[in-house]
Amino acid sequence: MIVVRAHLPGYSKLHVFKNAAIRTGVYAGLGLAMVLVAWVFVANRAPALERFALERNIVAAVALGLFAAVPVLRFWRLPGPLLASGLITWSVLALSYRLLCVVFWGLAERYSAVHIFTLGAVLYMIMATLSWIGTCIWRARESNISH
Numbered sequence: 001m002i003v004v005r006a007h008l009p010g011y012s013k014l015h016v017f018k019n020a021a022i023r024t025g026v027y028a029g030l031g032l033a034m035v036l037v038a039w040v041f042v043a044n045r046a047p048a049l050e051r052f053a054l055e056r057n058i059v060a061a062v063a064l065g066l067f068a069a070v071p072v073l074r075f076w077r078l079p080g081p082l083l084a085s086g087l088i089t090w091s092v093l094a095l096s097y098r099l100l101c102v103v104f105w106g107l108a109e110r111y112s113a114v115h116i117f118t119l120g121a122v123l124y125m126i127m128a129t130l131s132w133i134g135t136c137i138w139r140a141r142e143s144n145i146s147h
Contacts, residue, residue, distance in 0.1 A: 032090075077138075
């Protein structure tokens with residue numbers, strides 16, 4: 001007999017977050033934060049890997065993109081939870097960026113944490129809007145087909 005788990009391994013630790021959008025936002029945000037911290041530390045504390053800077057940046061950008069896509073893929077047809085989850089995800093990233101700015105003061109010279117948050121929030125709002133428009137079109141087509 002094969003036992004199938006209904007929840008992810010860390011579910012019990014985040015049991016206080018009963019809402020799926022909040023849980024997804026926290027998980028994806030922690031993933032984004034871990035990738036960002038690793039990226040910044042490798043870029044600044046591993047001079048031997050400087051010759052692989054382009055590859056390092058591409059891998060980090062792809063990993064950030066994959067973690068940022070988790071709320072979009074999970075709530076594609078639910079624009080409200082998509083926006084909430086995306087904003088929580090990006091808030092965790094912006095907070096970790098702000099904490100990194102304390103240690104690596106050169107980060108704040110190019111982008112502030114508010115700037116980083118705004119960039120992500122606008123992208124998630126665009127995705128939520130596209131999701132909402134798609135949901136409206138889908139519902140209109142369904143009601144038209146039934147007649």
